[in-house]
Amino acid sequence: MIKVLFRSHDKEVYCNKGELLLDVARMADIFIDAPCNGNVSCGKCKVKLLNGKVDTEKTRHISDDEIKQGYVLACNSKVVSDIEVDVPSKLSSSMYGMKIEGGGKEKDEAIFNRAKKIAENHNLKFSTNIRKKYIELSEPTLDDNISDVDRIQRYVRHHLGYNEIDFRLDILRKIPILLRESNFKVTLTYVKKKNKLTIIDIEPGDTGESLYGIAIDIGTTSVVVCLVDLVEQVLIDKASSGNAQIKYGADVINRIVFATKKNGLDELHKAIIHDTINPLLHSIYEKNNINRDDVISVVASGNTTMASLFLGVYPDYLRREPYIPPFLKSPKIMGENVELDVNPSAYVYLAPNVASYVGGDITAGVLSAGIWASEENVLFIDLGTNGEIVFGNQDFMMSCACSAGPAFEGGGIRCGMRASCGAIENIKINPVTFEPKLGIIGECDPIGICGSGIIDLICQMILTGVIDRRGKIQKELNTPRIRFDEHGIGEYVLAFKDEYGLENDITVNEVDIDNFIRAKGAIYSGASVLLESLGMDFSVIDKVYIAGGIGNSLNIENAITIGLLPDVEREKFQYIGNSSLVGSYLALISRDAKNKLEEIASQMTYVELSVYPGYMDEFVSACFLPHTNIENFPTVKDLLNV
Amino acid sequence: MIKVLFRSHDKEVYCNKGELLLDVARMADIFIDAPCNGNVSCGKCKVKLLNGKVDTEKTRHISDDEIKQGYVLACNSKVVSDIEVDVPSKLSSSMYGMKIEGGGKEKDEAIFNRAKKIAENHNLKFSTNIRKKYIELSEPTLDDNISDVDRIQRYVRHHLGYNEIDFRLDILRKIPILLRESNFKVTLTYVKKKNKLTIIDIEPGDTGESLYGIAIDIGTTSVVVCLVDLVEQVLIDKASSGNAQIKYGADVINRIVFATKKNGLDELHKAIIHDTINPLLHSIYEKNNINRDDVISVVASGNTTMASLFLGVYPDYLRREPYIPPFLKSPKIMGENVELDVNPSAYVYLAPNVASYVGGDITAGVLSAGIWASEENVLFIDLGTNGEIVFGNQDFMMSCACSAGPAFEGGGIRCGMRASCGAIENIKINPVTFEPKLGIIGECDPIGICGSGIIDLICQMILTGVIDRRGKIQKELNTPRIRFDEHGIGEYVLAFKDEYGLENDITVNEVDIDNFIRAKGAIYSGASVLLESLGMDFSVIDKVYIAGGIGNSLNIENAITIGLLPDVEREKFQYIGNSSLVGSYLALISRDAKNKLEEIASQMTYVELSVYPGYMDEFVSACFLPHTNIENFPTVKDLLNV
Incomplete structure (x- = not known):
């Protein structure tokens, strides 16, 4: 046996010779962010070897300077002798970590009330049985x-x-x-x-008439839990945290692959229930002095993979041709069946899925957005992990899924993070000095950059000429903010470590930018092809609803500038928040809304983009800033003077 | 800690000073028969101290000779030093033990078919869903x-x-x-x-169309399990054994008292499910090559206490005034809810109870006996542990429970045992030599005496003048079969140990006889008072059905002679076997029969004898051979010449 001491955590474990350092850390319950789940493709799981030796290979993710300092990737380092390791605190902290955040109720109330109003106006009664x-x-x-x-x-x-x-x-x-x-x-x-x-x-005795429900949005990256008073039908409190499954991969594909490993499915089920949702429930019960036995109804929504893992159902066949999900509608289950910390007999309802890559989160989102009742043509874009698109109105609904990955929630970016305290959420770059002005969430120093921050950054970079339309950083600019490593990969420094007393600089490099451009290209081309499949284009759109983890600080103008969103009239855009969560809330307080959810799921048509002719061409064209065909973006054309 | 070595079992355990030897044995999983559950009233838990000391008190159950040999009662001996103990093998063997016995199918078929015919003739359809x-x-x-x-x-x-x-x-x-x-x-x-x-x-794959059901009679003393082919609706096999709860007391009252102790309810639940029914199921599956997942329906019947313990429900309030059972009709349950070794989703149905002391075994018995469809007046007597009586016809049904204890199943008698291999089931006593001629179940040496054997014995004793009408053994008879201990208590030797190479003589003494007379008196007086409550007497009876663990070797003539059964025309009597089991079988193969069971339970009137005026007088009168009022027994009067 070999001894591994995690000096940063003061934790010592034993393993067999040849085991991967990433696996050893997981075994020791030490969180190392590894979005690509050990594929040596993201470079996030960088740790510092203090003593001893590992068997590792050189990768582009570790600079020569870092090699000298002892940095290695945990996912491609086999332990061959007793070692001491330091896990950088940002990797094990709230970047994607389990920090529970409550509050935000005031901000949410408007969104919840808007959805409730739509439902009410269309005859969904609010009552539970x-x-x-x-x-x-x-x-x-x-x-x-x-x-x-x-x-x-x-x-x-x-x-x-x-x-x-x-x-x-x-x-x-x-x-x-x-x-x-x-x-x-x-x-x-x-x-x-x-x-x-x-x-x-x-x-x-008399324990009162209070009854509570829980609405859950099971996001791939973030999980949000709402406590709802079922008698008054009002939102009481909200809590959110990262999805603890993140240590098994940042996106659904990596999670599914992990589920196929021995005990993998069990661990993923445990991670979402015991390490994510139950701690959120505890915190919300404690804060509001609620007895868990009074929580007798749960509605959860998530994508098809998240729904499967929530139930402990093997999801592997949904990622393999012909892409078969295990179920769309879940069977009747109770709290105890999935070990949720609610009344053991509580009814647990999962918003129904539409297809392998359009899940209950979208069904719930469509419910709360009111597309099913809209006379106008609505384009609904969920900018969470991946990204799903629905187009339709009261007469029909079409949906598709885009392989955008977790970029809009800060994933796939070295310094990316969720839109939580410490995240850079908006940026201005001085066109002369190239110095950035940062807007940070919460009253704290920057930790990383979230989805809306990256949109702003890329927009500002192209507007100030820091990058070209392919996303390449310009070499001739005279500023310490821009630098190139020994492989010639350029990066822009958002925050020098000395400015804020950080462990490392916060930077975004060309690889990050490239990842993000592919993500935004997937969304734009998805929406474009979905309309094309109906013989339409963006001109028919009356409303664009933006939902999901991107957060409400999304700057629509900037998102259009980089070619993420179509160049249509700005007043058509509306950010509708976490529409999946709001949909779950509606289903929780209304049986009619639950029935409507079922109706939406069964009526929505799913378009499989990967087999749609012409999709790949459209995607490649969209992987440009804003697009290879600038005529699609007339206002951006003016702005960029091209 | 004190060390206790059970030499007979080669098992060593440790306990605290002052613990009861009986509890120590239970902890060590060593079965010591203790029908009265530690009340020092039955004298059955006699063990031999080989070494060391216990703190015990003298009782009438241990003779001076036995004291010298080191015998003590496990239930009144506190362990005060390291000891070595020998548990007589008969106490830990099949007297009431867990021996699984199969077969008997041919004998049963007639009984099952008779019941099926009755049901069929009254429009109960045989089909499952x-x-x-x-x-x-x-x-x-x-x-x-x-x-x-x-x-x-x-x-x-x-x-x-x-x-x-x-x-x-x-x-x-x-x-x-x-x-x-x-x-x-x-x-x-x-x-x-x-x-x-x-x-x-x-x-x-194709696993065929075979589906099986299990009918269970949960007796206080014995448990019988039937495997039924649900497609063909036929009995496949049967297995029975003692109820493993017996180590916690022979009758329901002692079990209930044990249920109130710490973990008592859990242990009793475990004893019936894991130590009794599941082993029976395993043996029957193995023998018939059945996959437990093909067993998808279970019907069980037992008295109200057995039903509660089967479900793990606290039964204590049914034994305390005002005698409230926890439930009559069980909720819907599945195999996994009670940890039965059947398909986890198998439906488990319990025959509904009528009252605290008239349970689902009686409802099922009444179903199979066809009283609900009878134009004639039927007296139904279940001679199991305790003893329940139903009187009625197609228009009405009355029921009561008699505190007869376990005597009819061989309980409450020092050498008593279940009607299984080795039990003396019938006896003739030579009126001159007083030598007995024994009929023994199976091809084996006698081990003890079962209920029908005791009836024969007492009948023969009174006919040959061995006992008087109070059950006292006559002193002047010249035979080695009769002897008196130092307390003056007489006993009759059924089998000398040397005759068969036994560890001890098989004897029945005056305490045993007295216990039995009280049991038979309870039955007779119960039946008598039940009729009286309707303003009737035995003359209105058209049929007497005898059911229960007493076994089909019951000699009706002898049972009348001792005053257990009423002195009515012999052709009115019929032994209908384990009617509780047959009723469960009917409910298993017919939804109509299940509905009929519910109907029977809700329509049957229960008479609480303990509060019925005049019951105690009638009981005391019946505690005589055959009765203080010999005029009630005209044929016996002739026989005894009194």
Whole structure:
């Protein structure tokens, strides 16, 4: 056995000779960001060897200078002797880490209320079929000696008017002692459905009428949880964090590959439930003083892969031709089935998927955006990990998925991060000095750059001539912000480490820019081809809804300038926030909305771009700033004077 | 810590000073028969101290001679030093032990067929709503890329005609890999209910159409399991053993008391499921080469306490005034909920209870006996542990429970045992020599005496003048078979140890006889009072059905002679076997029969004898051979010349 000491974490573990350092770190529960999941393609898992030797190979991700300092990639270094390793704190911190962030309720309320209004205007009623009721039973006597269960059923029959009453074995197991300890005064939680009443919980004494639900957006990169008061149908609180599955890969493909490994599916299931959602639930319960047994309904939405991993269902066949998802609509499940920390009998509903790459998050997004009720033509673009597009109105809906990767959530970029505290979210570059002016989320020093920041950066770079339309950094500019490594790859320094007392400079290089251009090209070409498949173009669009993890600081003008969004009238654009989450919230407070979700999923047509003729040509054309055909971007043409 | 070595079992355990030897043995998983569960009242838990000391008290159960040999009661001996103990093998063997016995199918077939005929004649249809079907799905292509679940659902919709299709998460988790491994050729097991089809299992390839069900009679003393072919609706095999809960007490009261102790309920649940029923299932699966996943339906019947312990529900309040059972009708449960070794999704149905002391075994018994369809007046007597009585016909049914204890199954008698191999089941006593002629079950030496044997014995003793009508052994008889201990308690030797090479003589003493007389008195007085409550007497009876663990070697004539059964025309009597088991079998193969069970349970009136005026007087009068009022037994009066 070989000893590996993670000096940064003061943690010592033993492994076999030849094991990958990345695997050893995972085994030791030390988080090393590795978006490409060990393919040596992203260069993110850089760690510093302090002592001992590893068997590694040279890659373009490690500079000569870094080699001298002892840096290696954890994913291509085999442990061959006892070693000591330092994991840079940014890799193990909140870049993609598990930091739970609450709040933002005020900002959200407008978005939630807008969606609620749309639903209400189109006859979706807000009510749930779950109730809580305090009841006082008569105590048994020799003359009234019916069974405990019959005593409860008799009350329900007489006072609530239900003849068919159902309950689970675990409820029965509670009843005898609980009735006596509470002097036959108990609170029932029950679900009404047609003529049947199902008791899902029984508690001693009067525990009030409060009932809560949880809406969850299971993003590939970020997970958001909302606590909802089901009686008042209002949002109480929100908490979010990174998806703990991120250590197994930044995008769905890498996660699916990991799921095929031994215990991989279990680990991914555990990561989303136990390491992501449950900690969020705990924090939100504690903050709001909520008893988890009062949480009796859950609606979750995520892409098809996230939905599969949430349920612990093997997802591998959806990434292999002919791209078959395991399910679209999930079976009926309860909290305990997936080990969620809610009432064990809580109903857990997953927004239905449309296809392998258009999941319940999009169905929920379409619900909350109100496309299903719109007379106008709506282009809906979800800028999360990957990127999905829906085009349609009240009469029809078409959807497609773009292989954009996690760029809009800061993935695939060396200094990228989620749009959370410390993220550079907007940038101005002085056209003379090339010095940047940074807008940072929260009151803190910059840690990295998020999706909207990268859009701004690339836009500013092209406008100031730092890069050309292929995204290459210009060599002749006289500024310390621009530099080139020994391979000739240029980078722009957003923040020198000395400016803020950081461990490293925050930079964006040509590889990052190239990754981002491919991502934005995938979105633009996807939207373009989706319309083309209908014999239409962007001129038919009345509204463009932007949703997803990109965040509301997205600058539409800049996004058009770089060719991510089509060059249509600016007033047509609207940022509608985390529409997947809002859709889950609607389904949580309204059975009608849930039915509408099912309807949306079954009616939406899916276009498989990868087999669509001409898509690749369109994609290649879109991998340019803003596009090889500048005529598609008349306002940008003027701006750039080309 | 103190060391206890069970020399007989070659097992060494450690315990705290002062712990009861009985508890130490249970902890060590060494079975010591203790029917009274440590109340120092039955004297059965006699063990031999080989070395060391215990803190014990003198009791009438240990003779002076036995004290000298080192015998103590495990239930009143506290361990105070390291000891070595010998547990007599009969205490730990098949007297009440876990020996699994199969077979007996031929004998049963007549009984099962009789019940089936009754049901059939009264329009109960024999069919289940569970099916198994091999299907070949089309393989997915780019043009036919619906989800795996939708592919199955499409098939079901087109070929089986069901629109609403349901399945559980564990089925979904199996689907993706299973479909590919089987080339999309699978066997579905499903339940049809109204318009809905629920898939409860999916297996690769064609696994045939065989489906099995299990009928279980959960007796307090014995448990019987039947394997039933659900397609052909026939009994395949049967296996039985003692109820492993017996180490926690012989009757329901002692079990309930144990359930109130720390972990007691869990241990009792474990004892019936893991130590009794599951081993029976394994043996029957192995013998018949059955895959447990093909067992998709279970019907069990037992008294109200057994039903509670089977489900793991706290039963204590049913033994305390006002005698409230936790439930009458069980909630819907599946195999996995109670950890039964059947298909995890198998439906488990418990025959509904009537009251705290009239349980599902009686409901099932009444179903199979056909009282609900009878034009004649039927008296139904279940001679199992305790003893329940039903009187009625197609228009009404009354029931009561008698505190008879386990005597009819050989309990409460020092050398008593279940009616299994080695049990003395009938006896003749020579009126001159007082030598017995024994009928023994199976081809083996006698081990003990079962219920029907005790009835014969007491009958023969009174007819030959060995005992008087109070059950006292006559002193003046000149035979080595009769002897008295130092307390003056007489006993009759059924088998000298030297006759058969036994460890001890097989004897029945006055305490045993007294216990049995109280048991038979409870039954007779119960029946008598039940009729009296209707203003009737035994003359109105057209049929007397005897059911239960007493076994079919019960001699009706002898049972009347001792005053257990009423002195009515002999041709009215019929032994109908384990009617609880037969009722479970009917409910297993017929939904109509299941509905009938529910009807029987809700229509049967329960008479609480303990609060019935005059019951105690009647009971005391019946604790005599045959009765203080000999006029009730005209034929016995002639026989005894009194």
